[in-house]
Amino acid sequence: MRTLLLSALLSAAAFAQGPADPVTGEPGAPKAVGVADGGLLDAVAPAPLSAGGAGASGPSPTPQPKKIDPKLFDEALNDYFGNRPKDAAAKLFEYTENVPSTDENYAWAQFFLARSLIELKLNHAGAVYLARIARERTNPAVLPKALEELQKLTDLPHDEVMIDEQVFGALDLGFLPEEVAGYAHYQQGLVDLRVGNERWATTHFSKLPEGSSEASRARYAMLVTRLKTAKKDIPEKMIEEFGELAKDDKLTADARNDSMLAVARLRYELKDFNGALEAYGQVQLPPLDPGRASLYLEEAWTRYQLGQVHAAMGILTTLDAPSFREEFLPDKYLLKALIYRDLCHYLPAKRAAKELTRKYADSLDAIRERYDLTEDTRLLRAASARGSTKRARRFLESLDLEGEQLGRYAGSFGDRMFGYMSGLYDLARAEALRVYNARLRESVRVEADKLLRAAEQVRLMEYEVGLKLYERVKKGAKLVKLIEEEPLGPHQVAFRFVDEYWNDELRSYRFSLKSRCIEETAR
Amino acid sequence: MHKTLVVLSLLAPTAALAQLQELENPGTVSAIQERAYRMQHELNLAVGLLPQDAFYKGLTVKGSYGFHFTDYFAAQGYFTYSYNLPTSLRQQLERDFGVLPTAFDEVQFFFGGDLMWKPLYGKLSVMNRTVIHGEVWLLLGGAGFKFTNTFRPGINIGGGGRWFISQYVSLRLDVTDYIVLPVGGGSTSFTNVLSMTLALALNFGGAE
Numbered sequence: 131m132r133t134l135l136l137s138a139l140l141s142a143a144a145f146a147q148g149p150a151d152p153v154t155g156e157p158g159a160p161k162a163v164g165v166a167d168g169g170l171l172d173a174v175a176p177a178p179l180s181a182g183g184a185g186a187s188g189p190s191p192t193p194q195p196k197k198i199d200p201k202l203f204d205e206a207l208n209d210y211f212g213n214r215p216k217d218a219a220a221k222l223f224e225y226t227e228n229v230p231s232t233d234e235n236y237a238w239a240q241f242f243l244a245r246s247l248i249e250l251k252l253n254h255a256g257a258v259y260l261a262r263i264a265r266e267r268t269n270p271a272v273l274p275k276a277l278e279e280l281q282k283l284t285d286l287p288h289d290e291v292m293i294d295e296q297v298f299g300a301l302d303l304g305f306l307p308e309e310v311a312g313y314a315h316y317q318q319g320l321v322d323l324r325v326g327n328e329r330w331a332t333t334h335f336s337k338l339p340e341g342s343s344e345a346s347r348a349r350y351a352m353l354v355t356r357l358k359t360a361k362k363d364i365p366e367k368m369i370e371e372f373g374e375l376a377k378d379d380k381l382t383a384d385a386r387n388d389s390m391l392a393v394a395r396l397r398y399e400l401k402d403f404n405g406a407l408e409a410y411g412q413v414q415l416p417p418l419d420p421g422r423a424s425l426y427l428e429e430a431w432t433r434y435q436l437g438q439v440h441a442a443m444g445i446l447t448t449l450d451a452p453s454f455r456e457e458f459l460p461d462k463y464l465l466k467a468l469i470y471r472d473l474c475h476y477l478p479a480k481r482a483a484k485e486l487t488r489k490y491a492d493s494l495d496a497i498r499e500r501y502d503l504t505e506d507t508r509l510l511r512a513a514s515a516r517g518s519t520k521r522a523r524r525f526l527e528s529l530d531l532e533g534e535q536l537g538r539y540a541g542s543f544g545d546r547m548f549g550y551m552s553g554l555y556d557l558a559r560a561e562a563l564r565v566y567n568a569r570l571r572e573s574v575r576v577e578a579d580k581l582l583r584a585a586e587q588v589r590l591m592e593y594e595v596g597l598k599l600y601e602r603v604k605k606g607a608k609l610v611k612l613i614e615e616e617p618l619g620p621h622q623v624a625f626r627f628v629d630e631y632w633n634d635e636l637r638s639y640r641f642s643l644k645s646r647c648i649e650e651t652a653r
Numbered sequence: 654m655h656k657t658l659v660v661l662s663l664l665a666p667t668a669a670l671a672q673l674q675e676l677e678n679p680g681t682v683s684a685i686q687e688r689a690y691r692m693q694h695e696l697n698l699a700v701g702l703l704p705q706d707a708f709y710k711g712l713t714v715k716g717s718y719g720f721h722f723t724d725y726f727a728a729q730g731y732f733t734y735s736y737n738l739p740t741s742l743r744q745q746l747e748r749d750f751g752v753l754p755t756a757f758d759e760v761q762f763f764f765g766g767d768l769m770w771k772p773l774y775g776k777l778s779v780m781n782r783t784v785i786h787g788e789v790w791l792l793l794g795g796a797g798f799k800f801t802n803t804f805r806p807g808i809n810i811g812g813g814g815r816w817f818i819s820q821y822v823s824l825r826l827d828v829t830d831y832i833v834l835p836v837g838g839g840s841t842s843f844t845n846v847l848s849m850t851l852a853l854a855l856n857f858g859g860a861e
Contacts, residue, residue: 418784447682475679618685621724623774627682634776634784635684643680 198228203235207242215246216542222246223547237269241276248279250539252532254558255551257283257293264297270305277301277310287524289558295321308339316344323355331355343380350375350385357392369396376412387413391425398428403435418633420453426636427459439469440615444639451631458512458577460486460584467591474647476599483588483595490581497582503574504567509581513573514566522566529559603648615642688724688774689786690817693858695719695729697825701850703735708743708757711735715850719769721859727769727790733848734762758800758838760846763831765796765809789814796831798846803838807831807846815854823854 206221222243229236240259248256260283263269263276280293288294298317306314319334335348353371357364375381376389394409410429415421430445446466449459463486470479487494496506503509514523533555540548618624625632627639696718703711712735719729737759739747746752773789789812796807811829818824826849833844 443680444682470679478679619687621688621691622685623688625684625686625775627684632684632776632778632784635686638684638686639682640685641680641682 196228198225200235203239206239210242210246215249216539219243219246219250219539220543220547223543223550227546231266231268234269237263237266237272241272241279244276244279248283251535252551253283253286254289254529254532255536255554257288258554258558261292261297264301274307274310277306277314281310281313287521287528289525289562290521312338312342312344316348319348320351323351328352328355341380346375346378346380347385350381350389353392357396364396364399369393369400372396373409383414383416387415390414391428394428394432398432398435401435403432406432407436420451420633420636423449423454423457423459426454427461427465430465431461434465434469438616439472440641440643443469443641443643445637447627447639447641448631448636451636453631453633453636456511458508458515458581460490460581463489464584464587464591467588467595471591471595471598473643473645474598475643476595479595480592480599483591486588487585490585493578493581494585497578503578504570506574509574509577510570512577513570516573519566519569519573522562522569526559526562526566529555529562533559616640689776690820690823691724691859692719692721692727692856694856695721695727696855696857697729697731697852699825699827699850699852701733701827701848703737703760703846703848705845705847706759707740708746709737709739709759711737711760713848713850715852717852724774725771727771728766729769729792730764730766732762732764733850735760737761755802758802761799761801763796763798763807763846765794765807767792767794767809767811767829786817787815788817792827792829798831798833800838803840805833805835805837805840805844807833807844811848820859821856823856825852825854826850827852 202221202225206218206225209215209218209221222239225239226236226243229239233239240263244256244259244263246256247253247259257280260276260280263272264280267273277297280297284293294317298314299321301314301318315334315337319331322328322331322334331352335345335352338345338348349371353368353375357368360368372389372392376386376393378386378389381389390409390413394406394413397403397406397409407429410425410432413425426445426448430442430449433439433442433445442465446462446469448454449457449462463482466482466485467479470476470482490508493506493508495501496503496509504513513519533552536548536551536555543551625635627635697716699713699715699717701713701715703713713733714736715731715733717729717731719727721727739757743757747754769790769792771788771790774786775788776784776786779785792809792811792813794809796809798805798807809829809831811827813825813827813829815823815825829848829850831846831848833846835841835843
């Protein structure tokens, strides 16, 4: 259990850093490499206008730049500010392809091309142009604006290598405006943390403006990294620091909740179950939000450790809600079986234990038969729902969507731009798929391990319950009252559960069942 | 005897099935929540109708104070003033048949006190978007009525419901039937006065 919780803690703590947080890369997970935006741009150099004219073998010759009317740039800007991004994008593309990079409007053209593409919901293409501005730096006035736009894109699924590592992680920070520099320092610190260079990371983080959101996020990243590297003892100070972060308004609500979850998990590890329960209770969910399955399961374990088996079982009822039907929680069945066993209801305990092997029969078969685990629907879903794999999946999905979106502009963009964009998206998708598959293989193995461990525990439980089931009851044995149900308070109201889940009740279910333990068999 | 055996043998499988169900899925689950809204000192300002009398319709304004002893029981006192509008029937009687206006005994105001029993408290899902809370009650009380020509006592029964807008503000709807006793003013029969009110209620206390 301890190992399980610790691994959950680490993975969740890593996951908690959100999409813009590369510290979350799980140990051993391959890092995405090689999508340098420059490389990508070179690779998808514009196709020739005359598609059939090139020789059958060898690359097509790069078309010669044609002479461009300088008014084209002004027309494009008129289109852009006239809320016609489709027309603006086509003109700006033509402009950027046919003027030298020394042209005074070249960087602005790239910038507005990127903005137009983003407005057309082609975020990745826009990001590629913004990254190009950051890399080429032909116009210092455009650079901060491009970086600001890129920073906004990091809130959405994005190419982490191209934006986080190759732009923000590699920027020369001397000349940037404070806000962008803060974000860049934060990203560079994260890159340093990921490669294990805490000292360099500290140098970057120390340059963040005190009280900024980046400073808070940096503190969080540092704490998570230290937690990962902590050998045995978890310092109490670390819990306090996570607790402070959980109250930091500059962090997003998700990050604050993750900090509070970290507090709860660390206290659990220290066997301070009351403290852990208190921390779980302080995780703030939006009204009527179904919440996170992992939060409920951890709270259920905590309550179980405190002997509050009826409350723990109530939370397990929550986890049967439709919102969590697709969640991968093999532990749930184990805990249910444990609770029934503790209340000496052995048949239901056995049934709950068997439920795990029944529900995950296909996945367990796949593991035993050494099939490709990424083909197993449950494992695949579980593996791609967390951490860096989830981010890779979301980026891949966004590329697919944007690729479809691109098709709508085939006519407006013209052959050359459409061909260029299609190539750009094809390459990006191929690379995103490669990254996703690499991360998925690792994640799916982790989930399979989790399932196998739970299945093993369940087999033990079945055996133990089997023995109890056929234990002789001595004459005159009396029922013992070991586990009391909490009575209904005067200010409380009870809604009997009849298979209808209400989101506002998900954290409130209580199970009512009398213990059948007799003196001899009581725990 | 024979019949009893047949009945028992027929019931046996049902009992066995119930037992099996209990063995396989023992226990019950309830959502135990802190009561979201609790009342203590309640002030109401209500508007309403006295719709029953054929000769006039009363538009009422009512003020009341209620004290909630528990989440289930409360007592309230009120005063209601009625502004009466004659119906066309009454106008016709006065115009065509010379009936004197004093012949129509109208409610001018009334006051009283009620005991409230609030057995129902619950919530409703609104379009699966939000949840609203409310309660429903029955009430029983006594009242004093000032009619045009006389003053008479009465008893009343009724019911109502409340929609909680916040801990401090709620909307309540009451429907009460007053049975005015044939006491005083030479009256010889019971009179029914139906009152419907819609109130804005302010609550003080009760949050703890």
